[in-house]
Amino acid sequence: MGKKIWIFLPVSAIVLSLLIGGIIKSRAEIREVYNIKDNVLISYDGTESHAAIPGGVKVIGRQAFENNKTLVSVSIPGSVTRIEYAAFAGCDSLSSIEIPDSVTELEDSVFRSCRSLSNVKLGKNLKTIGAGVFGDCDVLAGVDTGGNTEFVMFGGGLYDSGCKKLYQFFGGSADTIFNAPSTLKEIGRYAFWGADYLEMIAVPAVDRINDHAFSNAAGLRFVTIQVPTNEIGVKAFEDCTRLEQIVTPISLKSIHDTAFDGVPKSAVFVCENTSAACKWAVDHGFLQSESARDIVVVQSRNVAVPTPIDMAQTTEIQSGEAAQQSIGTEPDTREGILLGGTTVVTDRAYVDVNGMKVNEGSAAPTPASFDGTVPAYVHYQDENMIKYGFEDFEFVTKIGDFALARSNVSEVTIPEGATEIGKGAFYHCDKLGTINIPSTVTKVGAHAFDHTPWYKAWEADKAAGDWLIVGDGVAVGYKGKESAPKIPEKVKSVAEGVL
Secondary structure: OOOOOOOOOOHHHHHHHHHHHHHHHHHHHHHHHEEEEOOEEEEEOOOOOEEEOOOOOOEEOOOOOOOOOOOOEEEOOOOOOEEOOOOOOOOOOOOEEEOOOOOOEEOOOOOOOOOOOOEEEOOOOOOEEOOOOOOOOOOOOOOEOOOOOOEEEEOOEEEEOOOOEEEEEOOOOOOOEEOOOOOOOEEOOOOOOOOOOOOEEEEOOOOEEOOOOOOOOOOOOEEEEOOOOOEEOOOOOOOOOOOOEEEOOOOOOEEOOOOOOOOOOOOEEEOOOOOHHHHHHHHOOOEEEOOOOOOEEOOOOOOOOOOOOOOOOOOEEOOHHHHHHHHOOOOOOOOOOOOOEEEEEOOEEEEEEOOEEOOOOOOOOOOOOOOOEEOOOOOOOOOOOOEOOHHHOOOOOEEOOOOOOOOOOOEEEOOOOOOEEOOOOOOOOOOOOEEEOOOOOOEEOOOOOOOOHHHHHHHHOOOOOOEEEEOOOEEEEEOOOOOOOOOOOOOOEEOOOOO
């Protein structure tokens, strides 16, 4: 009978062996649910309610957690510097997230459609936020910017530090009116995606309404777009299914064919009959009108709501006693706050101080860099403009497009030396009965004087000739019946739209 050989191992060795085995098993489990390659988390296949991303991961990859329905919270290690496109999109149960200070970039749609997300803290070193990062997050009313100096919360929106770009208007905000800061110059793509409570907005003075900017804002009913906006991008108002009225400015030149896809054809475009917006609306089967319904906009404490500028019936801005009741009786000395009763007309405020109203507009002081051009739209629909102060300028060579259009100016003398009058410069100045144009003017834009009493008087004067000629032989009107009239010898140029 052979001898049995007993080998006695120290207890510590046994424990060490078990630990090593556990670590190997743990790492195997991590590899099983976290697909990591070259420090990039490619995908997560776990079903736990909490995920702790392993240290060493530098990038959370595209769609890594997308549509995970069990994830409630996640721990992101300090090694992560970038979170890529739609990494957590559609995580319906995700309720909170803290982005570490190491993260410098969030790509597009990172948390899109996280319908339970209610608590977000940004890291202090975050520099870049993509489009629609928090789009369609139903209950998220805002984010904690912490010590981050690149981004600020203003009202229901997330902006850059200068409030020049709006990245996201949060779907969880209960605001029904969008109060834009006066500094705003850009509205990001998908900025209002899922803003279901929002009913009314006066789009501030942006050059372009970006692609998908208001897509899927299901509660939106009234939109006023303001000068100098000249373009509306791809699907900008797609699926705004309650949209009733869109007030457009004369500056609008281009609307993408898909800009209002999914909007009811009963929606009314309020626009000039001669405008590009009118043609687009008619061509695409929408209703068109030159008048808008009354809409009351309440001015908030923090920002002056832009007045819709193309409305036939003026939007009301809360002021005077009512405003004092809403903001308190103590005087507010902060910069940018309008004190006393005010009437906002485009980008200007006419102040009622002790009952003394400013009732005669004048040109702004000439800047040192003034090049002789009176700026386009500078007094567009300026109801307080009665007499224009060209004398405030040392010299004038050009009056910009729609510079005084729809203002209440009644008398104008264009100074000697001016050579050009822009498109629609005095369009629909309904009180303009007298205008003096010097012989130095050699170019006049389309519809510069249309719908003014001065122009109508010439049209009605049977003794006047068929041609209205101004300046240095510029024909700005023809009332004859010939389809191909002979142009008089003294005419050197014909304004666009005359023939």
